Amino acid sequence: MDGMVPAGTLPSPLQSAANLAYGPRLMTASPPPRTFHVKSFGCQMNVYDGERMAELLTTEGMTAADVREQADLVVLNTCHIREKATEKVYSDIGRIVKEGRREDGSVPLIAVAGCVAQAEGEEIMARAPSVRVVVGPQAYHRLPAMVAEAAAGGRATETDMPAEAKFAALPRRRKVGASAFLTVQEGCDKFCTYCVVPYTRGAELSRPYADLVSEAQALVEGGAREITLLGQNVNAWSGSDNRGRPAGLAALAEALAAIDGLERIRYMTSHPADMDDALIAAHGSNSKLMPFLHLPVQSGSDRVLKAMNRSHTAESYLRLLERVRAERPDIALSGDFIVGFPGETEAEFAETLQIIDEARYAQAFSFKYSARPGTPAATMDGHIAPEVMDERLQRLLAALQRHSLAFNQASVGKRCTVLVERKGRHAGQWLGKSPWLQSVHFTGDVALGDLVEVDLVDAGPNSLSGRLVEIAAG
Ligand code: SAH
Ligand code: SF4
Ligand code: F3S
Secondary structure (H helix, E strand, O other), X not given: OHHHOOOOOOOOHHHHHOOOOOOOOOOOOOOOOOEEEEEEOOOHHHHHHHHHHHHHHHHOOOEEOOOHHHOOEEEEEEOOOOHHHHHHHXXXXXXXXXXXXXXXXXXXXXXXXXXXXXXXXXXXXXXXXXXXXXXXXXXXXXXXXXXXXXXXXXXXXXXOOOOOOOHHHOOOOOOOOOEEEEEOEEOOOOOOOOXXXXXXXXXXXXXXXXXXXXXXXXXXXXOOOEEEXXXXXXXXXXXXXXXXXXXXXXHHHHHHHOOOOOOEEEEEOOOHHHOOHHHHHHHHHOOOEOOEEEOOOEOOOHHHHHHOOOOOOHHHHHHHHHHHHHHOOOOEEEEEEEEOOOOOOHHHHHHHHHHHHHHOOOEEEEEEOOOOOOOHHHHOOOOOOHHHHHHHHHHHHHHHHHHHHHHHHHHOOOEEEEEEEEEOOOOOEEEEEOOOOOEEEEEOOOOOOOEEEEEEEEEOOOEEEEEEEEEOOO
């Protein structure tokens, strides 16, 4: 393989792993990639995985390219949750091949990672000859070796879901932004009838307590002031603390709250069935746990919820919210909704509008039902016409928008701490997040990562404007 590297090119560390055999060497060999671009679609867990892949490739001696089409290696970290998300992958592959073609006719090495890789690995390899690596969400620690194999002229696929975690094989985290993600739990055992996640991410697996505390410490040393704990069902996380006692997410959040320099802890996504007493109580007692809860209900109709295999009813969900609000009255509630689940009647949809009014969401995500191959709902009767779904989605969005606006307007007049996350569009303008995860824009002399006091002065449905008060100590 050395002979295939053009004269004058420095050998890449990736070459050392190139003799691992993952597939036949059918393609033309290319020099080992030196620059990469990772693009993540889908949920925050994919964003976290994308960051870890980038760190891994950096440790292997590669550098991040600013422009995707100029990168030697493009990693598409994909999402399979809805049909549209999946189709995006194929159109992106076409675009990279077209726009990334070099003068010598070569194209960037394309790797497909994430949930589409897991679910449709073979199909991708067959449909898209330009894809040279397919790597599932549990196997991406092997990415460098697979890329080396592909550069040597092969094609590599790895979609095993081994029970042992990949995390141990990843490099220690170094430099991160002020707000960082930390995956604590992966996979899902809930099997909602519409959802692919249990198939693409596998069974629920909690990372060990000690590993998480140490990764959180590394994130804080690397600059994080806020950590969002991630999991497909994050509140199902369980482990044992450093004295061997059983620990749930509340105990983990308590341990992280003891880390100096870490100011804010968040978690998502939670399942109503796993919202235990300790976690509810933590919202009243752990001052670093932010007043925000992403707790998807999906529908307000008990018949639909049962057909979805959600374990809650509209009533049990509302009672749960009451208990959380008793601990933290100002909590900002977020959720997910699906409109047009098979068989959903107009009256059942009206029950979803009703629960929105009763639960009072500060923000939410809503989706048209998308039939996913292999899921039970895909073969249910009563699929809803697209125009009916469109119309219901519009009404749902209008109801949610009304509540977001009301929630944000109720914040006007409050003084709160904002974590500065990025520069705004105008000179001197900054964007940050309130404790309730609202976007707040303001002007002033601050820096990225500062926690600053801001008076909230005006509100729209998606953001607030604020006036800077003073830079908080520390
Ligand atoms: N584990 C989380 C999130 C899973 S995926 C949870 O249970 O809440 C994020 C959201 O995508 C889901 O909450 C659901 O609202 C939506 N979703 C999942 N499968 C879908 C499908 N087939 N069609 C439309 N929306 C879907
Ligand atoms: Fe999907 Fe349901 Fe699991 Fe959430 S709880 S990931 S919606 S199966
Ligand atoms: Fe999508 Fe996989 Fe996340 S399907 S939503 S990227 S778990």
